[in-house]
Amino acid sequence: MFNYDSVQPGSRDDYLDDLCQRVEQGMDEGLLPVEVFRDDAVFRAEMERIFARTWVFVGHTSEIPNKGDYMLRRIGLDKVIVTRDDSDKINVMLNHCRHRGTEVCHQDKGNARQFKCPYHGWTYRNNGDWLAAPHMADAYGGKLDAKEWGLLRAPNVDTIHGFIFAALSEDVPPLREHLGDTVWMMDAIFGLHPDGMKVLAEPERFIVKADWKSGAENFSGDAYHVSTAHLSAALAEFIPGVNQVSTHASGYDFGNGNSFIGHALPKLIAPMFAFWGYPEEYRKQFDLSKLDAAQIEMLETVPPTIGTIFPNMSFLRFPQPAVPGEMPIPFTSIRMWHPVSPGVMELWNYELEYAFLPEEFHRKAYMAGQFGFGSGGIFEQDDTAVWEGIAKVGNSPWSRAKGMKLHYQQKRSGADPEWKGKGEFHPSIYGEYCQEKFWRRWLKDMAEGKKAKQGAKGGAA
Ligand code: FES
Numbered sequence: 471m472f473n474y475d476s477v478q479p480g481s482r483d484d485y486l487d488d489l490c491q492r493v494e495q496g497m498d499e500g501l502l503p504v505e506v507f508r509d510d511a512v513f514r515a516e517m518e519r520i521f522a523r524t525w526v527f528v529g530h531t532s533e534i535p536n537k538g539d540y541m542l543r544r545i546g547l548d549k550v551i552v553t554r555d556d557s558d559k560i561n562v563m564l565n566h567c568r569h570r571g572t573e574v575c576h577q578d579k580g581n582a583r584q585f586k587c588p589y590h591g592w593t594y595r596n597n598g599d600w601l602a603a604p605h606m607a608d609a610y611g612g613k614l615d616a617k618e619w620g621l622l623r624a625p626n627v628d629t630i631h632g633f634i635f636a637a638l639s640e641d642v643p644p645l646r647e648h649l650g651d652t653v654w655m656m657d658a659i660f661g662l663h664p665d666g667m668k669v670l671a672e673p674e675r676f677i678v679k680a681d682w683k684s685g686a687e688n689f690s691g692d693a694y695h696v697s698t699a700h701l702s703a704a705l706a707e708f709i710p711g712v713n714q715v716s717t718h719a720s721g722y723d724f725g726n727g728n729s730f731i732g733h734a735l736p737k738l739i740a741p742m743f744a745f746w747g748y749p750e751e752y753r754k755q756f757d758l759s760k761l762d763a764a765q766i767e768m769l770e771t772v773p774p775t776i777g778t779i780f781p782n783m784s785f786l787r788f789p790q791p792a793v794p795g796e797m798p799i800p801f802t803s804i805r806m807w808h809p810v811s812p813g814v815m816e817l818w819n820y821e822l823e824y825a826f827l828p829e830e831f832h833r834k835a836y837m838a839g840q841f842g843f844g845s846g847g848i849f850e851q852d853d854t855a856v857w858e859g860i861a862k863v864g865n866s867p868w869s870r871a872k873g874m875k876l877h878y879q880q881k882r883s884g885a886d887p888e889w890k891g892k893g894e895f896h897p898s899i900y901g902e903y904c905q906e907k908f909w910r911r912w913l914k915d916m917a918e919g920k921k922a923k924q925g926a927k928g929g930a931a
């Protein structure tokens with residue numbers, strides 16, 4: 471396929487500098503150069519400057535509950551093995567053998583004390599330490615230094631409410647510091663019961679011919695699309711009134727590209743949809759003692775329903791019927807936006823639920839989530855279909871020749887000055903505040919990543 475990168479003048483860095491400058495200037499004016507959604511140079515830089523540096527979401531501890539459990543995940547373009555080792559520690563390791571580089575582990579999930587490379591048989595412990603090789607004496611004269619040849623390990627791995635994050639750069643702040651005020655929101659969403667949450671089934675995975683940022687940015691603050699893109703849900707009477715949802719939507723912005731959409735569910739549907747509509751018998755079992763008054767008021771009036779934690783983690787929780795006609799119940803879906811190539815992502819979709827809830831509730835919540843946001847879900851297909859168009863125009867010769875920019879200029883009404891919670895609260899979702907913050911974080915990582923690379927080059931010289 472013809473790609474415009476082959477005719478871009480100047481070096482890749484010059485092109486990216488110019489593009490980032492145009493994005494920055496564009497954001498000041500509410501305009502975004504369309505090529506950010508599909509471009510070889512942008513994609514490569516995102517892999518190096520964002521995914522290979524910052525904290526990235528890789529999974530949940532409930533997926534690997536026992537010592538020796540492992541799962542294959544991705545950080546940008548790299549496949550990684552996430553393990554719970556024999557000492558109960560979680561490790562994130564590059565899934566490539568240090569001998570000749572082939573993939574060490576080929577099974578998505580399992581339990582193992584060791585990983586044996588299928589090529590020549592080098593063997594590693596489940597914490598990544600080098601353990602053994604065949605014919606040690608003959609092949610290496612016993613001179614192979616085990617400490618030198620373990621799998622590459624992410625230097626930073628940490629969890630919050632069971633969500634595992636890893637950062638490949640040494641030079642990152644601790645996870646909670648990095649998340650900042652977003653922790654306040656995560657506590658309110660995921661920290662309501664001491665037993666925590668658990669993943670209900672394997673993440674569903676599907677390829678979407680759209681850029682990873684189309685999904686992440688949409689979840690960060692786009693409630694405006696719901697009344698059009700998801701109108702069929704109202705017409706089919708699956709969710710009556712879905713076309714009115716954006717007028718009852720608000721934005722919670724925690725900076726750093728992390729933001730959430732809230733919906734006034736008790737007002738929009740009925741008072742029982744405070745706390746997303748968890749049935750009273752279960753709500754009574756929530757432990758709210760660690761929440762502040764603003765968190766509790768938020769859950770009672772405008773619970774967060776959708777959100778993004780930059781770059782690759784998004785969240786959904788709102789009431790939906792497991793099958794049409796039934797009472798809506800809340801489901802919780804987490805997704806990973808995995809970049810695959812310019813304008814292509816692999817979307818991973820999970821359903822999670824509070825572990826203490828009965829199995830029947832888990833089953834129904836899973837069905838509700840899949841019915842709406844599984845790969846064949848009524849909403850998911852709407853979203854992915856429209857995002858694919860954005861990737862197409864990102865690489866369009868005509869749009870590039872014209873310097874086409876996308877419109878981020880909705881009327882702004884400002885943050886609520888009375889807001890007592892962390893971050894900012896925007897009573898109206900119109901204004902695209904959250905999307906702007908998403909792009910400013912993207913710019914920040916692109917700039918810092920470039921500086922770090924230059925620093926590393928300087929150091930090497
Ligand atoms: S490539 Fe793994 S042992 Fe040779």
Ligand SMILES: [Fe+2]
Binds near residue numbers: 696699
């Ligand atoms: Fe949507």
